Amino acid sequence: MKTRIGILTSGGDCPGLNAVLRGASLAAEKLGWEVLGFRDGFEGLLPPGDWIVLDRKCTENIMALGGTIIGTTNRGHFVSKVAGGDRTVVAEEVIEMARTVLKDARVEALIIVGGDGSMTTALQLQEAGINCVGVPKTIDNDLEATAMTFGFDSAVYAVMDALDRLHTTATSHKRAIVVEVMGRHAGWIALHGGLAGGADIILIPEIPFDFDKVAAAIRARDAAGNLSSLVVVAEGARPRDGQQIKRDMEHGEFRLGGIGDVVAHEIAVRTGKETRTCVLGHLQRGGPPTTLDRILGTRFGVKAVQLVNEGHFGSMVSYQSYKVRHVPIADAVNRLRLVPPNGEMVQTARDVEISFGD
Ligand code: F6P
Numbered sequence: 001m002k003t004r005i006g007i008l009t010s011g012g013d014c015p016g017l018n019a020v021l022r023g024a025s026l027a028a029e030k031l032g033w034e035v036l037g038f039r040d041g042f043e044g045l046l047p048p049g050d051w052i053v054l055d056r057k058c059t060e061n062i063m064a065l066g067g068t069i070i071g072t073t074n075r076g077h078f079v080s081k082v083a084g085g086d087r088t089v090v091a092e093e094v095i096e097m098a099r100t101v102l103k104d105a106r107v108e109a110l111i112i113v114g115g116d117g118s119m120t121t122a123l124q125l126q127e128a129g130i131n132c133v134g135v136p137k138t139i140d141n142d143l144e145a146t147a148m149t150f151g152f153d154s155a156v157y158a159v160m161d162a163l164d165r166l167h168t169t170a171t172s173h174k175r176a177i178v179v180e181v182m183g184r185h186a187g188w189i190a191l192h193g194g195l196a197g198g199a200d201i202i203l204i205p206e207i208p209f210d211f212d213k214v215a216a217a218i219r220a221r222d223a224a225g226n227l228s229s230l231v232v233v234a235e236g237a238r239p240r241d242g243q244q245i246k247r248d249m250e251h252g253e254f255r256l257g258g259i260g261d262v263v264a265h266e267i268a269v270r271t272g273k274e275t276r277t278c279v280l281g282h283l284q285r286g287g288p289p290t291t292l293d294r295i296l297g298t299r300f301g302v303k304a305v306q307l308v309n310e311g312h313f314g315s316m317v318s319y320q321s322y323k324v325r326h327v328p329i330a331d332a333v334n335r336l337r338l339v340p341p342n343g344e345m346v347q348t349a350r351d352v353e354i355s356f357g358d
Contacts, residue, residue, distance in 0.1 A: 004035075009068040009114065014138065018068060155193070159194070177230055178233055178275065179279075180257070203263065260278070
């Protein structure tokens with residue numbers, strides 16, 4: 001009988017997940033193993049078990065697809081997180097059910113592809129004696145334990161593409177257009193996307209801004225003859241004397257969003273310019289992965305199988321100094337990597353006359 005391992009994708013989807021699935025499936029097949037893909041995140045581990053065999057045929061031609069062919073969710077019975085010291089735990093009976101399903105399916109180890117919350121669940125499963133290996137995933141690129149996550153480059157590409165399109169219409173109408181982008185508490189997508197797409201102003205959570213300074217930057221551009229401006233604002237950005245704008249509470253977590261309209265309104269009031277807002281939303285998460293994300297996803301999937309083969313359970317794949325390595329999941333969870341306000345990227349942006357509204 002073939003050795004069997006399981007894999008699941010958990011949390012928000014992102015481009016590159018299918019490259020991980022394909023990479024893991026092919027690397028496992030080379031070892032003579034069989035891979036079961038559990039559907040809809042950890043929920044597929046609930047009795048009677050919801051899985052498909054991820055073989056060569058099933059993973060053929062999936063690398064160019066966004067999303068995940070086995071589905072995902074950021075809700076359900078396994079939601080667990082460490083936030084500000086409050087650890088939400090998965091109920092013991094739920095873990096027991098998962099253990100039974102894995103045992104009955106003869107799964108010897110489980111590869112968990114997910115973000116910070118999913119890694120916290122992985123840690124709990126590992127502590128309960130289920131062999132786990134983590135693969136980090138988030139378009140936000142905000143995990144301290146890895147220099148890069150797949151999905152980020154595709155999200156940045158979507159922002160750049162949007163800015164390329166918005167430049168022409170903003171110029172034609174001499175408008176200021178505010179583009180709201182994702183990233184939660186980190187400004188990486190806004191910073192990289194804004195830099196690549198030639199934004200004039202970038203507002204990020206790590207550098208609280210001042211509406212008067214934003215307006216002054218736009219007025220200065222007008223005075224110099226640049227009558228249109230593109231402002232990229234991260235969903236988590238906030239004015240110096242204000243708060244992040246939260247939409248609603250879902251499953252114990254706030255959804256961010258709405259700052260774009262506020263910024264556009266304040267610019268209009270202060271400058272008299274015609275302004276528009278464009279919220280990119282989930283366009284940043286969908287669609288085909290970029291070259292970089294396909295390669296990184298494949299490397300992460302292959303590495304995860306290697307880690308299982310070498311018995312490195314409780315560890316997470318990590319990208320450091322251009323190499324794919326691994327770190328203990330326990331050291332990886334609940335450690336956010338934010339944009340250093342005085343770092344090289346921010347300075348580079350300032351040197352090409354991008355204002356941070358500060
Ligand atoms: O963490 C990834 C992310 O896309 C964030 O940038 C964003 O705030 C959030 O997920 C949106 O989540 P949902 O798909 O649940 O609306």
